[in-house]
Amino acid sequence: MRSFNLCLLLGILMLSCTERTNNKNKIPEEVKISQTELLDKIKGGWAGQVIGCTFGGPTEFRFKGSMINDYQPIPWDENRCLWYYQNQPGLYDDVYMDLTFVDVFEKEGLDAPAASHAMAFANAGYPLWHANQAARYNILNGIMPPQSGHWLHNPHSEDIDFQIEADFAGLMAPGMVNSATEVCDKIGHIMNYGDGWYGGVYVAAMYSLAFVSNDINYIVEEALKAIPKESQFYQCIADVIQCHKRFPDDWKQTWFETEKKWSADIGCPKGVFKDYNIDAKINAAYIVIGLLYGEGDYSKTLEISTRCGQDSDCNPASAGGILGTLVGYSNIPEFWKKGIYPVEDIDFEYTTMSLNDVYEIGTRHALQMLKRKGVKIDGDQIVLPVEEIKPVVLEVGFDGHYPIERIRIGKNINSQTPEIEFDFAGNGFTLTGNANSSVGDVVIEMEMSIDDSAPEKILMPTSFTTRKLEIAWKYQLTDRPHKVKIVWKNPTPGQKVRVEDVLVYSSKKIENTWKAE
Template identity: 60%
Template sequence: MIKHILSAACICFAMFGQAQSKNNTGSLRMSKETLQDKIRGGWAGQTIGVTFGGPYEFKYNGTFIQANQPLTWYDGYLKKTMTDIPGLYDDIYMDLTFVDILERVGFDAPVDSFANSFARAGYDLWFANQAARYNILQGIKAPASGEPKNNLQADAIDYQIEADYSGLMHPGMPNAASVLNDKIGHIMNYGDGWYGGVFVGAMYSIAFTSSDVSYVVKEALKTIPVKSEFYQCIADVIKWHKQYPDWHSTWFELQKKWANDMVCPQGVFVPFNIDAKINAAYVVLGLLYGNGDYAKTLDISTRAGQDADCNPSTAGGVLG
């Protein structure tokens, strides 16, 4: 499967010619070997990240993991986790489902190809993905399957955690990634849930052109409407990062302003929060305060709590 991903990205890179970098008026030139290394790094980064944060997923809601609590990792941990808890990797297997369709049918594949493929797959799904699966199997086709009137989880994190492939397949071309996300992301998400996928895809795409995480985050945010709450939430993280040297202070600001989850029935009266924007904020929290350090980035995005496996997965993939 990874061979197909590499091939598709190389083809896409060639089709669009020389990808443009916002911080360089010239063209981005990259060898095939470098491109492949970055793509492999993206997939490895997110796989390691979701494994690292797995034990803490929704165990710390409305609070963060204290610094004196060690986070588990040891040799062989990833293989053991993938074997024992395959359902943890919805971040990965949903991506691969879409990549498989793109590889077999092509970039012009109709939305029903993607929708029917994951709806009939044998793996476990949750929240917006599961609601979309139910809708599709009941005859509500995409994109209606993701519309809020049919899917109460439309603002949830689902497409945000599975849009990584779109950026990896569009190196240096965030707008092209957004076009693909417009087709696929609305199968299960609208609003913040969809914006999260667009933002993540853009970060992956821009990360091919720059190792400056602050630049990557700021440029990716340009793909999101300024008046949306998603944009405002991430813009706050950027602002508070400049204001506070310690990530915990920014975490508290996020908790005060953005922690209410009214989009998921399970989170209305409890601290549980599957909303895309607050979890995207924890991704950006890790990226900005981690400042390019992979281990530190994963540590912060995990310790921030809530969806503590998906968030380090996204952050780790962007750095990868």
């Protein structure tokens, strides 16, 4: 830990110096690009995302809290993408989620409100998980953005979701990071808040900068200016950048240092106190490790970002898309690109849009955004401005809430036992579980009371698409003992609610005081 603290101390000084140097020397105040080059980069971004997602597919969540060792083969061949399109199309949730928002912009224009994006997303036919599904439930039950993504309404608000869906925002704002963050503000708060939202802002910023610089180190560091320095997201990525400077030839050392400091999740009910980690900042760290240690080499970048583990399809998808934008479609190595040739005309599942479609649509949206911002377009030549990046506002999720205990319940609420009670001591809780029905999809209605408070209604759909991920949660309580009672109002045979765990929060962080004798 002492080496990491020294690394961080040196890093703060080095990052400041690096920022000044980059602003002065890396790129001019404007960059000229042809429309042909613009299209090539946008194609590279979308194709790179699909390639990376496909490559990481076989290892997704098979390596939790551990890297994927070098001796573990990761398969790739020219039919790999086609196999997933035909057999496991859900792998591409990274992409078809983006396309939902691209489609809304295409139908309603660049001024399409957040509500339009939210409703299109909530009513789409695809399955969702984590912050996305929690937001879908919120929207379908009248909680609209930005509250649908806020941590008080969404226990998954700091998960990876918008981070893996923000590619489109950077691709439609070439060189214009502040414009990309405006799009992120509108759409990212549908499902995320705080560090979860920052993941999308940061990824979009890297895509945007990939149009105006071919220096991946510059892109990684400059994009971080969009994130408030006070946030844990900023601090995590800054640590990775500086440890790369300290250990330039050893990505595994940087991985270890990052794991030691940043791998403890506090929000996601599926990951707290477990090895499963879908927290945005740690997975963003894996993207950055891949980009920095990949050194612009496409194969190394995908290999390293994948071998960091956890959500190992999403991280190379982002890294592959950002690097694909930097080098352009025409310069993605044929070894990788041959995998997408068979699928470029096939619509993604749950959409009416293919890669070839989004190449064209994405370029059109980028040109519309450039014209809206007054960018000079002279025939085939575009003069891209290089904006001074403005950090977004500071958002702190789960402020004053520290997970201290996970209490196992493991019981059913059903027609024989229509209620359950439990006690906890703290300032908040999340109750995990799910609803099931053997007599067709229904919405189970329950009521929850905390201590002597008035009952609150709980609606638990049994449909997988519209399900509520957790039974109940409540934060910002007085930090003391509490009693919770949940009652099923109209119990019916063939239906049940499975109650799993109570995740307990406190206003005081528990320090480990155990010492060996």
